[in-house]
Amino acid sequence: MARTPLIVGNWKMYKTIPEAVEFVETLAPLVADSQAEVYLAVPYTAIAPAVEAAAGSNIVIGAQNMNDSTEGAFTGEIAARMLVDAGAKFVVLGHSERRHVFGETDAFVNAKVKRAIADGLRPIVCVGETFEQREAGETNEVLQMQLEGSLAGIEELGDLVVAYEPVWAIGTGHSATPKQAQKEHALLRKLVGKQTLLYGGSVNPENAAVLMAQPDIDGVLVGGASLSEISFSKIVKG
Numbered sequence: 001m002a003r004t005p006l007i008v009g010n011w012k013m014y015k016t017i018p019e020a021v022e023f024v025e026t027l028a029p030l031v032a033d034s035q036a037e038v039y040l041a042v043p044y045t046a047i048a049p050a051v052e053a054a055a056g057s058n059i060v061i062g063a064q065n066m067n068d069s070t071e072g073a074f075t076g077e078i079a080a081r082m083l084v085d086a087g088a089k090f091v092v093l094g095h096s097e098r099r100h101v102f103g104e105t106d107a108f109v110n111a112k113v114k115r116a117i118a119d120g121l122r123p124i125v126c127v128g129e130t131f132e133q134r135e136a137g138e139t140n141e142v143l144q145m146q147l148e149g150s151l152a153g154i155e156e157l158g159d160l161v162v163a164y165e166p167v168w169a170i171g172t173g174h175s176a177t178p179k180q181a182q183k184e185h186a187l188l189r190k191l192v193g194k195q196t197l198l199y200g201g202s203v204n205p206e207n208a209a210v211l212m213a214q215p216d217i218d219g220v221l222v223g224g225a226s227l228s229e230i231s232f233s234k235i236v237k238g
């Protein structure tokens with residue numbers, strides 16, 4: 001069955017409001033006739049302006065994180081319904097930078113996934129092993145634990161997306177090979193069935209098409225190469 005590829009740009013902590021608006025306005029005509037779904041996970045401050053700039057285009061705007069509570073005394077946090085309010089349609093959860101730099105656990109990611117679903121955001125749940133875990137032969141175990149922990153107690157996955165992002169491939173210029181990535185995606189496929197599966201980690205215009213040609217890779221999650229309209233649109237167009 002033909003799959004609709006999903007290409008997600010994750011800007012991380014890059015781009016001011018004017019930069020985000022300019023990017024969206026430049027990207028829109030470049031990807032207008034794309035067969036792929038085009039998502040951009042932008043900084044919180046840029047969500048509403050990016051949504052406005054993307055109106056009438058096929059670009060979908062989302063967020064990179066959120067809190068699991070609906071509201072409360074959580075200084076500096078943001079709630080799912082605030083993201084929805086700003087026009088976000090999806091949210092990246094459990095990114096390795098959240099897990100490793102900010103200490104997020106599977107249990108916390110799980111609570112966020114539940115909240116995102118309840119409040120109407122499409123979750124993109126990230127999992128991935130470190131270099132040390134891969135070297136120790138623990139990759140399968142780590143992926144299975146992270147996935148089962150992050151999705152615990154969720155009966156209906158709906159349109160939830162799972163992203164495999166090996167930590168050693170993120171921002172290093174060393175992508176997993178298509179064969180390595182497919183191997184892990186086959187494991188994830190067994191665990192989550194027909195959910196959309198993305199690969200992330202040093203994806204660029206040169207390697208994206210061959211990664212997405214793998215049977216269990218439905219799209220890509222792009223960091224660095226999503227910061228330029230040229231490289232991101234090349235990835236979208238394949």
Ligand code: 13P
Nearest residue numbers: 010170171201202223224
């Ligand atoms: P890079 O594409 O810069 O390696 O980042 C990947 C990533 O973390 C996307 O979420």
